[in-house]
Amino acid sequence: xxxxxxxxxVAVADTGSFAAAARVVHLTSSAVSxxxxxxxxxxxxxxxxxTKRPPRINAKGEEMLRAARSVVRTMTEARMAISGGRTAGxxxxxxxxxxxxxxxxxxxxxxxxxxxxxxxxxxxxxxxxLMSDVAAGRLDAAVVAEHVxxxxxxxxxxxxxxxxxxxxxxxxxxxxxxxLLHDLPFIRxxxxxxxxxxxxxxxxxxxxxxxxxxxxxxxPSVVGLVQAGLGVAIVPKIAFLDAAPGTLVxxxxxxxxxxxxxxxxxxxxxxxxxxxxxxxxxxxxRARDLGVGC
Numbered sequence: 001x002x003x004x005x006x007x008x009x010v011a012v013a014d015t016g017s018f019a020a021a022a023r024v025v026h027l028t029s030s031a032v033s034x035x036x037x038x039x040x041x042x043x044x045x046x047x048x049x050x051t052k053r054p055p056r057i058n059a060k061g062e063e064m065l066r067a068a069r070s071v072v073r074t075m076t077e078a079r080m081a082i083s084g085g086r087t088a089g090x091x092x093x094x095x096x097x098x099x100x101x102x103x104x105x106x107x108x109x110x111x112x113x114x115x116x117x118x119x120x121x122x123x124x125x126x127x128x129x130l131m132s133d134v135a136a137g138r139l140d141a142a143v144v145a146e147h148v149x150x151x152x153x154x155x156x157x158x159x160x161x162x163x164x165x166x167x168x169x170x171x172x173x174x175x176x177x178x179x180l181l182h183d184l185p186f187i188r189x190x191x192x193x194x195x196x197x198x199x200x201x202x203x204x205x206x207x208x209x210x211x212x213x214x215x216x217x218x219x220p221s222v223v224g225l226v227q228a229g230l231g232v233a234i235v236p237k238i239a240f241l242d243a244a245p246g247t248l249v250x251x252x253x254x255x256x257x258x259x260x261x262x263x264x265x266x267x268x269x270x271x272x273x274x275x276x277x278x279x280x281x282x283x284x285x286r287a288r289d290l291g292v293g294c
Contacts, residue, residue, distance in 0.1 A: 003075055005039045006068040008032055009047070013065050017054040039064075062136070069137035073272065091275060094123045094130035094142030096193070098219050098239050099262060103160070103286055104143060110282045115275065126193055134265055141266040141276050143283065145194040150265060157280055158263040160287035161294045162237040164199070164253040169229040172249045178206070185213030185231030189222050195260055199234045202258055223248070236260055238292050261294070 004025075011021035012032065022029045040047050047061035057065065073089075091111070095104045100122065108120045123130070123139060130142035135151055143159065150156045168180050175183075181203070188210070189196050203210060213231050216222055219239040226233050227247045234253050264280045287293045 001039060001042050003072065005035050006072050008035045009039060009065060009068045010072055012036065013057055066137045090119050090121050091272070091279070092121045092123070092139045093279070094125060094133055094139045094144070096127055096130070096144060096262070097124055098236060099143050100124045102241060103238065103283065103290060106286045107279060107282045110286065111279055114278060118275070126191065131265055134267065140272050141264050141279065143262055144265050146261040146263060153268055154265050155268050156263045156265045158261050158294050159280060159283040160238070160292045161259050161261045162292035163256045164234055164258045164260065165237050165240070165250050166232060166234055166253045167223065167226050167240060168232040168249040169226055170246060170249065172232070177251065177253070178208070180232050181206070181208045181210060186210030187214045187216070187222055187225045187231050187233040188212055189217070189219065189233070189235070190215040191217045195236065198260060202254065238290065241290060
C-alpha cells in the first residue's frame, strides 16, 4: 500500500468514476483500475461493487476511504511543514444556508489574508447531513446548529448565538407580538432542521394556532414572503441582515429570550487543527461584527 493508491481511491470516490479520477491523478483509466485492484489485493477485500456502472464504493470501501482521506491530508501537510512551506491546499467547509451568505464568506476572506496559499470548498446543506460529511472525512469542518447529535469522534464549539426575531411587513408597527401572530397569516419554515422544530415548539408553548398562508424551505424565501406583505414569520437575526431598511418590521421573539446557537463541528483528531482553530476564531470575530456573537 502506498500514498498514490490512497490518493487514487479518494479521487475515484470524489469524482464518481475511474475515468474521471484518472484526469485528477494524471493517470490512464486502466492505471487507476490497476491501482485500486492492487490496493484491494493488499487489503484482501473488495472496495467497489463492480456489478454497477460505474463501479460504486461499498461499505468496506467507505471505511478505507475515511482512513485514506486522513492519511493523504496528514502527509500533504507534513510535507509542507518539513519543507518550510506555508499552509496550502483546499479547506472543505460545510455551512447551513443562513450563514453561507455573509458570515462564512467573510471568514474565508479573512482566512485567505492569513493563509494566501489556501483555497476553499463550501458545501451548503442541513446540519445533520453536514455533520455526517465531517465524520466521514468528506468535509474538514462545518458550521451547524447546536441541537444535533454530535458523535464522540467529533467536537462542536459555539461561534455565534442569536435571538429569534418576529418579522412582519411594513404597516404592522406598534402591534403586540401575540396580536401579529393571531391576526396576520403565518409563513412557516418547513425543513427537518433544529431551527424549524424550535420555532414550532415555541409557538405551541405560547398557545398560538397560526393561520398558515405559505410554507418554504429556505430562510431567504421566508424573509422575501414577509417583505412582499404576505404575513409574519419567525426567523434568526442573521437571516435578514441584508434586508433593505423599511422593508420589515422586526422585534425580538419572546422579548429576546429565545435564541439559537451555531458552532463549528470538526473531528476530535484532525491534521488541520491549526487552520481550523484559526477559522473558528475568525468566525467568532465576524459573528460579533454582525451582532450575533456568543
